[in-house]
Amino acid sequence: MKIKVCGMRQAGNLAAIAGLDPDFLGFIFSPKSARYMGEMLEPCHVKSLPAHIGRIGVFVDDTLASIQAASISFGLDYAQLHGHETPAFCQQVRATGLGVIKAFAVGPGFDFSSVAAYAPVCDYFLFDTKGELPGGNGQAFDWQLLHAYQGPLPFFLGGGLGPANLSEVLAFRHPYLYAFDFNSQLETAPGLKDVARTRDLLTRLHEQAA
Numbered sequence: 001m002k003i004k005v006c007g008m009r010q011a012g013n014l015a016a017i018a019g020l021d022p023d024f025l026g027f028i029f030s031p032k033s034a035r036y037m038g039e040m041l042e043p044c045h046v047k048s049l050p051a052h053i054g055r056i057g058v059f060v061d062d063t064l065a066s067i068q069a070a071s072i073s074f075g076l077d078y079a080q081l082h083g084h085e086t087p088a089f090c091q092q093v094r095a096t097g098l099g100v101i102k103a104f105a106v107g108p109g110f111d112f113s114s115v116a117a118y119a120p121v122c123d124y125f126l127f128d129t130k131g132e133l134p135g136g137n138g139q140a141f142d143w144q145l146l147h148a149y150q151g152p153l154p155f156f157l158g159g160g161l162g163p164a165n166l167s168e169v170l171a172f173r174h175p176y177l178y179a180f181d182f183n184s185q186l187e188t189a190p191g192l193k194d195v196a197r198t199r200d201l202l203t204r205l206h207e208q209a210a
């Protein structure tokens with residue numbers, strides 16, 4: 001299983017977490033987020049990450065021009081889209097050369113047929129918890145709802161994943177589950193990951209995969 005750590009915003013912390021070898025690191029480009037990286041990270045901090053770590057820019061209803069500019073400056077591999085982006089917009093983002101991860105806020109009654117139109121124009125989905133915020137709500141949703149999803153795209157599972165529910169995370173099975181997305185449950189402050197807690201968690205995940 002692949003592992004993503006999202007919401008990095010401080011250079012030293014980024015280097016320490018990158019040293020733990022996650023598969024993906026996420027950077028929030030939405031100014032309304034408490035994890036907005038703003039000017040705290042320079043393009044060189046992101047561009048100099050090891051090539052095998054996928055760099056994901058997280059955007060909420062941003063413009064194509066702004067996503068493209070961020071992608072070029074920071075050397076992004078993927079755009080994770082957390083707003084009301086349409087399939088046509090996802091296609092435009094993908095045409096710039098970025099991989100596209102479309103996020104969906106899942107709660108009771110979520111209609112999984114609504115994601116079908118996105119499958120041809122995205123690389124992955126991210127199923128996250130429906131909450132007050134577009135992301136980073138820190139709460140898990142009922143993952144049993146995901147059994148209504150029958151592909152075809154692999155998905156990231158997000159929303160409140162962390163040390164407290166790691167046993168349940170490790171026990172969860174789904175044929176299209178691709179990666180676990182960790183964020184607020186690893187933090188000491190918004191955007192600042194606890195390195196020891198993250199190391200312990202990644203060690204347990206890697207042991208399980210071995």
Ligand SMILES: O=C(O)c1ccccc1NCC(=O)[C@H](O)[C@H](O)COP(=O)(O)O
Pocket residue numbers: 006007026028030033034035036058059060082128129133134135136137138139158159160161181182183184185
């Ligand atoms: O984390 C944010 O602040 C955020 C803000 C706006 C859009 C997306 C955001 N996060 C995207 C992620 O991929 C998070 O990892 C995901 O929402 C899960 O976060 P959490 O519930 O804190 O584990």
